[in-house]
Amino acid sequence: MMSSGINRRSRIRASIAVLLGLVLAGIASPAFAHDELIGTEPAAQSTVEALPDELVLTFSGVLLDDAGATAVAVLDASCTSLTAGDPVIDGTKVIQPVTAGADGVVTVQWRVVSSDGHPISGEYTFTAGEGGSAQACDAAPDEETDAGAFPIGIVIAVLGVGIVAAGGGALALMLRRRPAQHED
Ligand SMILES: [Cu+2]
Structure with missing residues (x-):
């Protein structure tokens, strides 16, 4: 029957669309699933x-707590370390003991391994007390930044879009080439 032919074709079309969607999602999502730093105590800039x-x-996902996965540097205005022991991972949180009472701008440089296995890192500052220096330590930040992983994510996403576009083009060509045998 004519209608069954059309149904079959639209079913195939739908299946291909779903398949391409899954391929794209599968390729793109790991690259964009890094956890993020969503909050700190004391808050950044406070x-x-x-x-x-x-x-x-506090991060957006549960962090890997393998040995060496987490590093936190806490530096006062003169770049003196204020850490007082190793960071402790507690689910989505990193707790870093510090020497209480230091004054001035405090720089926090952190690196963790995201729940998707990728290292992420960043830096923020806040100010403690009123008597200390307003100038932050300008030591070079952690080398391993998220910027290294991000372009790879974009490349993969572009590849994914290319695959979908190519698939869509091939599908359109395939459908157009079919003789018009289902015209009403
Ligand atoms: Cu990631």
């Missing part, structure tokens, strides 16, 4: 009365 005895960094 001024607190006094430096607490620990800093808390």
